[in-house]
Amino acid sequence: MSRLSTIIKAMTSLVTKLADRQIMGLLFGVMDRARENFQNVADEFDLTAPQARALLYLGVASPMRGLADHLSCDASNITGIADRLQARGLVTRGEAERDRRVKMLVLTPEGVRLRAQLEERIAETSPFMAGLSDSERATLQELLSKIAGRER
Amino acid sequence: MSRLSTIIKAMTSLVTKLADRQIMGLLFGVMDRARENFQNVADEFDLTAPQARALLYLGVASPMRGLADHLSCDASNITGIADRLQARGLVTRGEAERDRRVKMLVLTPEGVRLRAQLEERIAETSPFMAGLSDSERATLQELLSKIAGRER
DNA sequence: CCTTGATGATCGACTACCTCAACTATCAAG
DNA sequence: CTTGATAGTTGAGGTAGTCGATCATCAAGG
Numbered sequence: 001m002s003r004l005s006t007i008i009k010a011m012t013s014l015v016t017k018l019a020d021r022q023i024m025g026l027l028f029g030v031m032d033r034a035r036e037n038f039q040n041v042a043d044e045f046d047l048t049a050p051q052a053r054a055l056l057y058l059g060v061a062s063p064m065r066g067l068a069d070h071l072s073c074d075a076s077n078i079t080g081i082a083d084r085l086q087a088r089g090l091v092t093r094g095e096a097e098r099d100r101r102v103k104m105l106v107l108t109p110e111g112v113r114l115r116a117q118l119e120e121r122i123a124e125t126s127p128f129m130a131g132l133s134d135s136e137r138a139t140l141q142e143l144l145s146k147i148a149g150r151e152r
Numbered sequence: 153m154s155r156l157s158t159i160i161k162a163m164t165s166l167v168t169k170l171a172d173r174q175i176m177g178l179l180f181g182v183m184d185r186a187r188e189n190f191q192n193v194a195d196e197f198d199l200t201a202p203q204a205r206a207l208l209y210l211g212v213a214s215p216m217r218g219l220a221d222h223l224s225c226d227a228s229n230i231t232g233i234a235d236r237l238q239a240r241g242l243v244t245r246g247e248a249e250r251d252r253r254v255k256m257l258v259l260t261p262e263g264v265r266l267r268a269q270l271e272e273r274i275a276e277t278s279p280f281m282a283g284l285s286d287s288e289r290a291t292l293q294e295l296l297s298k299i300a301g302r303e304r
Numbered sequence: 305c306c307t308t309g310a311t312g313a314t315c316g317a318c319t320a321c322c323t324c325a326a327c328t329a330t331c332a333a334g
Numbered sequence: 335c336t337t338g339a340t341a342g343t344t345g346a347g348g349t350a351g352t353c354g355a356t357c358a359t360c361a362a363g364g
Contacts, residue, residue, distance in 0.1 A: 019289065019293075020275050020281060020289075021271075021275065022293065023280070023281075023289060023292065023293050023296065024271075024274065024275050024278065024280075024281075026293065026296040026297060026300050027278075027280055027296060028208075029300045030296055030299050030300045031183070031186060032222075033300070034183060036224050039224070048349065048350080049350095050349085050350065050351095051349095056180075063312075063313095064312075064313065065311085065312060065313085068312095070184075072188050072191070073350080073351065073352085074351065074352055074353080075312070075313070075314090076313080076314070076315080076351085076352080076353080076354095077350065077351055077352080078313085079313070079314055079315080080349075080350075080351090081349090081350080084349080098360095099311090099312080099359075099360070100358080100359060100360085101311070101312045101313070101358065101359045101360070102311090102312055102313080102359095103312080103313070119173075119176075122176065123172050123173065123176050126176065126179075127299055128175070128176075128179055128299055129172055129175070129176075131298070131299075132295070132298065132299070136295060136298070137171065137172075137175060139291060139295065140175065140295055141171070141174065141175050141178065143284070143288060143291065143292055143295070144175065144178040144179060144182055145178060146283065146284065146288070147182050147279055147280055147283075147284070148178050148181045148182045148185075200320065200321080200351095201321095202320085202321070202322095203320095215341075215342095216341075216342065217340085217341060217342085225321085225322065225323085226322065226323055226324075227341070227342070227343095228322085228323075228324080228325095228342080228343070228344080229321065229322050229323075230342085231342070231343055231344080232320075232321075232322090233320090233321080236320080250331095251330075251331070251340090251341080252329080252330060252331085252341095253329065253330045253331070253340070253341040253342070254330095254340090254341055254342080255341080255342070
């Protein structure tokens, strides 16, 4: 490889890294706002962030194990979270069809209602939604699909 | 307003809401991955998520109050976080120039080094960076600026 | 049938995070 | 020099999270 192309390659890599840093900075700012927003909305409903995430996930009933995977935490942690949601009458521990070990977390009617309100408020207040034009939203959707759609 | 335009307006609003839901779904998927990724990187360095966020914020020294604002939590919470970072030798409590009440959190050389590694790893592993073309990154940056740049 | 190994959920102990109320020290202004 | 606001700490109390142990159940072989 020629010395020139080596130099060019190094410079390109440098520029790319600088641009990445800048994007990461923006990204973290946006993510911080999103986090804060989520926290605020959860507070409105007297929910903690993990409780709110659980509620959103339970749009379809799920074994406790599934929730643990979704929240990527230890299974034992779910016991307490489910306890507190159950104590507020938002969720019940049902039995599964084939396997008597698993307990299905199922939203109560009250839970369904609260979940809908939660979803509504989040969409309303999200910093991602406000102030983007229709075409910008379309572009955003496309980019997000690309980012989200990768195999893990 | 004519009945027709009323109907059209209602339909438009409906379609917009459906699209928003879809975007929110994608967005939450991406955010969950970003959260998980952040957690994993923090784990690599034996840091908790709040500790890692604090470290990143302390690129420039800050009074404890500033960190509390950034993490949007109660000031009393910072005492413990700072204690643990200090116990690991990543940070010191310095005195401020004009105001003897405030304590400046300042990264130690070790803290600076760890912070740099942290930043590096996050940029490397971010799901936002991998698999986007240069032009897509530019577009992303533009959209993020628009989202982030709004007055609060 | 009956062991054997894996899996779902719970419990107990322990740490970190977080809030609130109370307190100290300091500042700033009248 | 009082008065009020602000920075940080402390203690109480609750949630989140991990780890190790335990119990019940499942699933597969012998």
